[in-house]
Every structure is written in C-alpha cells, then in structure tokens.
Amino acid sequence: xxxxxxxxxxxxxxxxxxxxxxxxxxxxxxxxxxxxxxxxxxxxxxxxxxxxxxxxxxxxxxxx
Amino acid sequence: xxxxxxxxxxxxxxxxxxxxxxxxxxxxxxxxxxxxxxxxxxxxxxxxxxxxxxxxxxxxxxxxxxxxxxxxxxxxxxxxxxxxxxxxxxxxxxxxxxxxxxxxxxxxxxxxxxxxxxxxxxxxxxxxxxxxxxxxxxxxxxxxxxxxxxxxxxxxxxxxxxxxxxxxxxxxxxxxxxxxxxxxxxxxxxxxxxxxxxxxxxxxxxxxxxxxxxxxxxxxxxxxxxxxxxxxxxxxxxxxxxxxxxxxxxxxxxxxxxxxxxxxxxxxxxxxxxxxxxxxxxxxxxxxxxxxxxxxxxxxxxxxxxxxxxxxxxxxxxxxxxxxxxxxxxxxxxxxxxxxxxxxxxxxxxxxxxxxxxxxxxxxxxxxxxxxxxxxxxxxxxxxxxxxxxxxx
Ligand code: HEM
Ligand code: SF4
Numbered sequence: 001x002x003x004x005x006x007x008x009x010x011x012x013x014x015x016x017x018x019x020x021x022x023x024x025x026x027x028x029x030x031x032x033x034x035x036x037x038x039x040x041x042x043x044x045x046x047x048x049x050x051x052x053x054x055x056x057x058x059x060x061x062x063x064x
Numbered sequence: 065x066x067x068x069x070x071x072x073x074x075x076x077x078x079x080x081x082x083x084x085x086x087x088x089x090x091x092x093x094x095x096x097x098x099x100x101x102x103x104x105x106x107x108x109x110x111x112x113x114x115x116x117x118x119x120x121x122x123x124x125x126x127x128x129x130x131x132x133x134x135x136x137x138x139x140x141x142x143x144x145x146x147x148x149x150x151x152x153x154x155x156x157x158x159x160x161x162x163x164x165x166x167x168x169x170x171x172x173x174x175x176x177x178x179x180x181x182x183x184x185x186x187x188x189x190x191x192x193x194x195x196x197x198x199x200x201x202x203x204x205x206x207x208x209x210x211x212x213x214x215x216x217x218x219x220x221x222x223x224x225x226x227x228x229x230x231x232x233x234x235x236x237x238x239x240x241x242x243x244x245x246x247x248x249x250x251x252x253x254x255x256x257x258x259x260x261x262x263x264x265x266x267x268x269x270x271x272x273x274x275x276x277x278x279x280x281x282x283x284x285x286x287x288x289x290x291x292x293x294x295x296x297x298x299x300x301x302x303x304x305x306x307x308x309x310x311x312x313x314x315x316x317x318x319x320x321x322x323x324x325x326x327x328x329x330x331x332x333x334x335x336x337x338x339x340x341x342x343x344x345x346x347x348x349x350x351x352x353x354x355x356x357x358x359x360x361x362x363x364x365x366x367x368x369x370x371x372x373x374x375x376x377x378x379x380x381x382x383x384x385x386x387x388x389x390x391x392x393x394x395x396x397x398x399x400x401x402x403x404x405x406x407x408x409x410x411x412x413x414x415x416x417x418x419x420x421x422x423x424x425x426x427x428x429x430x431x432x433x434x435x436x437x438x439x440x441x442x443x444x445x446x447x448x449x450x451x452x453x454x455x456x457x
Contacts, residue, residue: 009155010405013166014412016396031168054396056407058121 002045003063004035004052010059017060020051025060033059071097071361076104077346077370078238083442086345087387090375099361102370105236107134107348108363111375113382113399115357119349119371120403123150126349126369128406133234134348134370134444135241145289147347151405160290161409164212164269170412177208181420189428189456193435196452201306204417209298213291214268215258223295226251228443230296234347235444255288255295269294300441302414304343304448305334306421311452312337312389314432319391323426330422333391334415338400340389345374345447373399374447429456 004024013031017024023044028034040048052060073096075089076082082089093100094111102109110116119126129150131139142148146157163169184203188194202224210220229247232240257263259277264270270291277287313320323329348370355363363369376399378386383395401408408414425432436453 012162012407012409013168015167020396031166050396056401056403056411058404 001042002040002048003038004040004048005061005063006033006035007059007061008032010057011055012057012059014056016054016056017051020054021047024048025051071099071359072101072103073109074103077102077109078105078236078240078444080442083444083447084440086374086447087378090372090378094375094379094381097359097361098357099363099369105134106368107236108367108369109372110357110369111372111379113376113379116371116373116376116399117397117403119369120399120406123349123405125352125355126371127352128154128349130350132347132349134236134368135234138234142289144286146293146409147406154405158405158409161293165410165413167412170416173208173212174416177204177416178420178423180204180207181417181424185421185424185428192457193453193455196310196454197303197307197449198451200310200421201303201449201452204421205299205302205306208413208417209294212268213270213294214265215270216263216265219254222254223251224299226254227296227299228441228446230292231300231443231445238444240442240444251292251295252288255291256284259284259288259291297408298410298413300443300446300448301343301410302417304341304446305337305414305418307449307452308341308343308447309333309337309418309422310432310454311434311438311449312341314434314454316389317431319389320426320432323391323422324430327423327426329391330419330426331415332394333422334418335395335398336389336391336393337418339377339383339393339395339398340387341447342374342377342398342400343446343448344400344402346370346372346445373402425456432456 011033013027015027017033018026024037024040026034026036049062052062073093077089090111093109098112098115100109110119127150128148131148133139139148146154181204188200206220226247229244230251232244233248235241259274262274264274273287273290276282277284323333348368351363351365351367351369353365380386401411433455435455438452439450441448441450
C-alpha cells in the first residue's frame, strides 16, 4: 500500500499522471490533479509510482 | 575551499565541432564524474540523469535567480524574466503563461492546429521535394503562437533569426555569443515598436499584456519581456523537434513503418524525439551552498553550474542503449522540457503541434528520404537544423 502526496499548487494540469495511471489520478473541473484513491493498493503501486515520476513539475510524491 | 581535487576538463563544449556532435563529449564527461569543472569557461557541468533531475527539482540549492544564461550581460538584461526568477515571484509570473498554455486553455485551438497540419502535409505531398526546416518545421510553430499572441501577419518571418540570436546570447563569452547581440537588439526594438503602436489583435495574449501595462500593472519593459518570452521560447524549440523528427525517421525507415502501422504511438514518438535530440541542450543555475555530489565532486557555493538536458537524456545509467532511436521506448520521464518549478510551460502547445504534424504525415507518407546534406544550425543553447532537404512519397 502506498500513499500519494499531492501539492496541488504546483500542478499545471498537463495530465500525464492521469494518462499513466487513470485508476489513481484524475483532473478536477479546474484542470488540477486529484487522487482518486486515498491509499493505493499494491497491484497499482508500481503504476502509481511511474505516474508520479512522469509529473513534470514535481507535484506528486510517494509517501509512506 | 575543499581538499578534494576537483574533476576538470579543458573541453570547449561551444566549439563548432562540439556543437555539431556533442554526444561523444557528453559521454566522456558523464563517465568522468557526477560534476566536472570546465576550466575553459569557468563553469561546472552536470550531465548524468539523476544529478540533473535532482538539481532541477531543488531550486533552493540550484537557483535560477542569478540567471540561467552563461554570461553576466544576458543574466542582467533578463533579470526580471520568468526563467531567471526563483519562487515565490516566479510562481506568480508563471501563472501568466500556464493560464494561457495549459492543455485545457489550448483545447479550443487544437482542431485548428490539426487542420493546419493536414493542409500543410497535403501540400507537401503534392510538392514531393522540399526543405523540411523552412517549408515544414517552421510553419506551425510560427503561425500558431503568433495567432495566439495576436501578432500582425506581416513581419513574422523576421522574428525567426532574431529569436535564434536570443538563445545564442545566453552562451559563454565567445564570438558566437558576441555576434548575437545585434539580433537581440533588433528583437527588442521590433517588439517595442509593435507594443508602442498597439499593433496587436484584441483578445490575444499580446493584447492582454498591453491592457495590463495600460492599467499600470506592469511596466512597458515587463510587457515587452513577456512578449519576448512567448516568441523565443516557442520558435526554435518546436521547429527543432519537427525538423529532428524528419531527420530521424528518414534515417530509421523501420521506425516510420512502425508509426504508420500504429498511429497511437505518436505521443511516444514525440517523447523519444525530444529525448534523443533535445532541442534545448543546456542552461545553468547558481549554487546557493556547497554541494557534494559524491565521487569527489564538490561544487562550491556561488558556482555557475551548467546542466545538460541533452546529456542527461542520453545517460546510459537511466536509459538503456540511449543512442538508439526507438519510438516504443516512450521515455515519459525524459528531461527535454526540464523538470520542477521551471519545467516548460509551453509543452502542451509543442505537443499539440508536433503530434498534429506527425499524424498528418503518417496518414499520407510511406517514405521520408534525405536528398542532400543536412546543415546544422549551430547555437550555444539549442540543437537543430538550418536546412534539411527531403523527398516524401
Ligand atoms: C519541443 C519544444 C520545446 C522544448 C524542448 C522546450 C524546452 C524548455 C525547457 C528545457 C525549459 C526549462 C528551462 C529551465 O530549466 O530553466 C523551458 C521553459 C519554458 N518554455 Fe519551453 N520548450 C518547448 C516549447 C515551448 C513553447 C511552444 C512555449 C510557449 C508557447 C514554451 C514556453 C516556455 C516558457 C514560458 C518557459 C519558462 C518556464 C519557467 O521558467 O517557469 N516552450 N522550455
Ligand atoms: S502530471 Fe503533474 S502537473 Fe500534470 S496533472 Fe498530474 S500532477 Fe498536475
């Protein structure tokens, strides 16, 4: 189980996280990232980590 | 001062020879250590993926506030530009760009971009032979951003040479940098003239800046500087990406076949092109404290550190077989657009334009062939072509 930390103020709404892991990330009505699952289950954790690396502005981090 | 011997090299990364083919030099410098002192220009150089990515993600240590160019003249002249600022001021000014350039804001122009790319591709197929730089790559980057700014149609082409000069002017003290000064002056003069005559279409980005200036929110230099930001950042970068894609696919026909058979690979191909031929090769930061990168590489406080997007994107420590062009690789974490608080604000637009061109060509063209020697556009900061004669059929 991993936990995603989001800094919404940095998000520019490029949507790469959503493309890489649509089960975990979405964009809200203002085009800002939202995390769809509070705790990411193990089978998605690798995908979620890849998605956080794809964020160009470092708005996403894997927490514990 | 430290007791460790710094890792040094007397290589000139800005000679014609090195700019023509920098990759063997990058590899040698990557292998030498995590940071190398370039004695000729008095600069530090970081070129491995992990170090470049970490530096870009840590503005408190690797600051843009003293400029990201390699000479004081450039850094002083552009001190109040977005690229040369640190948060919190940078965060505020960046919104002026991201509000206009976010994928959501660009959605209304996406269909126009696709239409323009389709028309262009159809015309070029009819012509058969042409120059992939002037006849293909320059079209969308120039006209799309100029329409968004609301720039008059006449005079757009003049800006191309001036914008390339702007990138050169960020280089180290050398003849190429000195030669660019008149071009930058011409650019500023031209922008100032358009602003003074209010020769901008109402509703465009340019008009918004003009209104902000008239309302007393920004000084006239601020408006001109922001306008310059749009113009220079959007031109050579995207032109280089489209030119390089033609060059790469001409030399790797099997990759073109793959793209044609699977057009859904267009976004992955775009990422791979920006990785392997990074349009912006280097910029710099200044250290705010001593930084120990290991292996004896200790960068002192207050040092100017060149970080190479181009070298990091070819780092075999991160990308297996990095010199191989492979559109299936889909390197989503490449550093061609930078990373962190200064990550390219216009990448959504660059993506729309390049995707549109690749899609339009893949639907019509079986083969891209070089019909003459490509000529590189040697520039201190960018990597691209001056001319690229091709035939498509
Ligand atoms: C493939 C095309 C492009 C590439 C490779 C590219 C590359 C880059 C890079 C590497 C940076 C980061 C500079 C740094 O680390 O300090 C950057 C910043 C920037 N780019 Fe791009 N760029 C491209 C296209 C565009 C376009 C089309 C626009 C505008 C319409 C644009 C606008 C900007 C702006 C405004 C910044 C400054 C962001 C900041 O400092 O916060 N770029 N670009
Ligand atoms: S990838 Fe980063 S910037 Fe893009 S939407 Fe996700 S969090 Fe926001």
